[in-house]
Amino acid sequence: MSSETSMTSPERQSGPVPAERNTTVPDASAPVSAEADRRRWLALAIVMAASFMDLVDVTIVNIAIPRMRGDFGASTSAIQWITAGYALAFAAGLITGGRLGDIYGRKRLFLIGISGFTAASLLCGIAPNPEVLVASRLLQGGMAAMMVPQVLAIIHATFPPHERGKVFGMFGAIVGLGAVSGPMLGALLTEWNILGLEWRPIFLINLPVGILGIILGRRFISESKAPKALKLDIVGVVLATLGLVMLIFPLTHGRENDWPLWGFVSMALVPFVFAGFIAYEKHKIRKDGSPLVELSLFKVKSFAGGIAVQLTFGVATGMFFLVWTLYMQVGLGWSALRAGLTGIPFSLAVSAAAGMSVQKLVPRFGRKVLQAGALAMAAGVMLYIWESQRYGMAIASWQMAAPLIVMGIGMGLIVAPLTDTVLSEVPREHAGSASGLINTTGQMGNALGLALTSVSFFGLIDDDTAFGAPYAEAFRGAMWWVVAVMLVIFAVMFVLPRKTLPVEQREGAPGAGAASPEAVPAG
Template identity: 45%
Template sequence: MTVTASAAATQAQPYRWRWAALFVILAAEVMDLLDALVTTIAAPTIQRELGGSGSLVQWLSAGYTLAMAVGLITGGRLGDLYGRKRMFVIGALGFTAASLLCGVAASPEMLIGSRVLQGLFGAVMIPQGLGLIKEMFPPQELGKAFGMFGPVMTISSVGGPVLAGWLVDADFFGTGWRMIFLINLPIGLAAALAAMRFLPEHRLSGATKLDLVGVALVSVAAFLMIFPLIQGRELGWPAWTFVSMAASVAVFAVFGRYESRRARSGRDPLVTPGLFRKRAFTGGLVAGLAFFSGMMGLGLVFGLYTQLGLGFTPLQAGLTGLPQAIGGVLGFGLAMAGLQEKLGRGLLQIGTVVMAAGAAVLALTIHLAGLDVSGWQLAPGLALVGVGMGLTMAPFFDIVLAGVEPHESGSASGTLTAVQQLGGALGSAVLGTLFFNLLANEWSFGSSMQVTVWVEVGLLGLTFALSYLLPRRARPEQPGH
């Protein structure tokens, strides 16, 4: 497989152009990260002003992450086929247009559909940037380039909910919650224009065609699982919801068989079937699904609890979650300071234990303080949750991908990232449905939140148990590790 613009030629660009291109890519990452977080704070206000049932709150998050999960599987391949620069610009412009549609949405259905469009265009945009970085920077500068992502992701995770709360409360030009989407317009347009100027052309001349049947199968399977989990509660769990979930499992099985046949026939599969014969990788996928489901689901429910249960404003709710974000920064920093290389898999296990301990402290605080609980009282538990989250996430991807062969790394990385997003959609569906179901059965907000937290502790326990299937080190030094 050859490259139309060779890596050597791409890396020969002026130094300042490479770094300008990197900042364009980082701007796209910021848009994606912010839009994944802002609705956890703004959702109660959106529901109150736009209408819609409790499922609207769940779909605002699940629609975006589900579309992103499905799209990421093929997003990188589109860049190989049609050029990374071209697909990045299309993704950025599409994401910006979808943000505008979110900002002017006149109904819950229009808003959810626009969120799905955001996720799909985000899945086109994000993989191109990561691929271009590998082409633009020589090996000695790659570490520095990828090192920029840590601070950007950290700042976005800290600032996203606070920014959302501030924009909703500030009500600029009477836009209210709509501004959390409209703010993407100048950022997205600037990123697209800068990409046209600074990003290099890059396309693989021998890239294979898209596996459209595989895309369709995995999309249908994911939708058949998520849709009944979100809508079933409001409809009284009719028989079709359970049929749909069973059909999802069947369609996933058909997808697996189809991919195997495609690989045997010499065509490039959407997901390399051999990956699932690796115990460590399969265990890592299930562990990731459990971990990210709990993490995203808890974030959604906590935003509802603080605003609907405690009566906090959106800005107060965003600030209440700040200790968790700061704890995440601290945990990630500790991991990067040498703990990751020293402890390997052990750091991931320590992280899940710390996170579970923080969740237990949070549940106990809510139980003891009731609805009079303050943000300061919630801070210790949230900070521990954040520290554990940072310690767990820092080594996760390297550990899971350690046993993957070099020729499988692209498919493995895409699959793992897609599972991360799918976990977000599943967590929003399951934990959100649990929370609303408890409230419907006349449980208090505090009791409903406590149950949700303990479910998260259970998911962390599952993550801890599955971690023993993973290699001890991200890069095993000898056989048997």
């Protein structure tokens, strides 16, 4: 499964909503010609296919990580960067990608993004060494940050208000399908070893989809821009990214270098970099009112707490999915296909619980549903630890089903309603930028969780060339970290609102609560 956004992926669900919500949309009362109607539905199919490709690419990678490591003889840090690099590049460019679309046109940025994503997929598929693969994944994440924010913006600008509910429902179904199918598709492509390419088809499969999306997108997607788009904040992007890299790079490489002094110095300087970022954002607000992050949002208690939940949830899922894959394939010696099949109960449980939480449970019980999800995930992980200890190296896939179903139910209760709950008390004029920030934070947490596997997982393995029992023992150690994070999430959720208003009463946040490409955990 994948590590970026994380479900088998639920963590890519609450997709980036455009940073600016002053969007020109069709008049709902205006007649729509047959040709225009056909074009907009074709445009919808194109952007949904791009979202599906992006989500599958995230969820498909983890399952092939052991094969990549064996093929390249890659270090543990390289393995972490193959997954974390994508999440970091995606997070760094997400809000800027949305603003670029507002300024220069959503269609234009979508086509640039999908073209770059397709080219990066080709580079990933032909990478001759880990360094090229990591660089290609960084490029792929950056291009996804150009492409993905345009999807909901194009839908919002193409369909009148009375049709968006149906469209967002279809969009959510595509997200769920991508979340469930990604890991299995990755397992099948890896096991089939098409043309002797081993894991490489997991990236090359993007080429026909991407090329078709470029050709049809040029013809059928209509251009749209925001009448009053926010300006770019390049300095803010640089400072935020620098702070993240100064934290993640030492965590990822420190263990292999015996934790050198420069790593601790780098991490110690991170608070000062982020302090500089905040100071610059305040200056940017006074200068032109276009900061990368709208700091006033953090005065909303539920939003600030929700950002903390999103960050820590990303840490938990990023850590779990990478460690879980290595446990099954390197620790237990299972094939990629068996590992992928083992995850099916988890995927189905996430999908079922997600639908029920949004439609029936959250409207009645509010934040208690999300808190129950956090406790269920913690309980599922502890059950997994117990089973792993009890059955040892002889544990079977069917024995993993119970903890995975409990975990899946917990994750589904959280991921589907989380974004809407966090946005519920945000002023409607800031709904777009707030949604983008939520998704950016989730990707940052994912990258941080992947980096922390150096300590929580690889740090428990004395010999990087080992396999079998040491990986199983390290898996149990890392899972206690996940349990601790889920309990922190449960506590932080007390700052979320007890109940949320129905979406229709918050029309200033179009698409709130709809599943979108970046909120499903990468599995």
